[in-house]
Amino acid sequence: MKTLIVYGTRYGATEKAAHMLAGRIHGEIRQINLAKGSAPSPADYDLVLVGGSVYAGSIQKEVVQFCTANRHLLLRKPLGLFVCCGEEHKAREYLQNALGADLVARALALGSFGYEFDYSKMNILFRLIVRVISKTGKSEFNLREEAIRDFAAQLPKS
Template sequence: MKTLVVYCSSHGTTEKAARLLRDKLNGETYLIDLKKEKLLVDINIYDAVIIGGSIHMGNVQGRIRTFIRKYHNEIVMKKVGLFLCCMREGDIAEEQFDRAFPTTVREVAVAKGIFGGEFIVSKMNYIEKIIVKKVSGTTEDVSKLDTDSIDQFARSFNTKKEYSFS
């Protein structure tokens, strides 16, 4: 199986999660960071698509939303996985996940994951540092990346068949 993992990483956390996930998936797996590469993807050559993003100021990156809009019809016909990196937990993280991905894509996903997150203050601009300090009180790098969730997502994705349309 050929799997495409499409993600957008602002400070490197989502990229780190995507790489950890790639190492645990069966078959050939290819990564595309939408922050670095254009949206010109031949999605039809892949059997499965995993989409991952992160939350910044309450929303997933615009490039993730644009990718899903552009390839929606192709995505929902494939084996789909969705993951989100965010610092929130529990109900708030679930709400952020639901806002990040359209219902039509969430409904066909065979694996969904919330992988925790990181505040990499050392890579943030001045405004981002002020916001993170105000929201979380932190002025230093903090990692809450959940490798157990990544492992669980990979196991689930590897063992489940494609979404059935019947």
């Protein structure tokens, strides 16, 4: 089975999550950071997994563009959607707002994989914002391995 994993990330949490997810899937896997590489057509894959992270309520525009450009194919493909975000219970809402309710309804698996706040990577503005959001003032590394495992378990194996 051929699987395509495409994702958007700003500071690497979603990339880490995508790699962890790839480790739980069998067969041939291609991973694409949409900000760095142009994505192949989903038509060439048996399973497509699309992820991004949330900033001020929005998922990366390259993720939205990928889904818009491939909308008709994705509506017919085995599909999984995931996000990394601080407000983990809002994952479905974020995905629906960004990608459309029809795509979300069509997905075999929806994942909320946790989040990271890495102060060493953020600019000063983002540090200030996160200090308000998180209240701890410290970097936090909270990717949820069990959420990634549960997501992978809902995907077709062959």
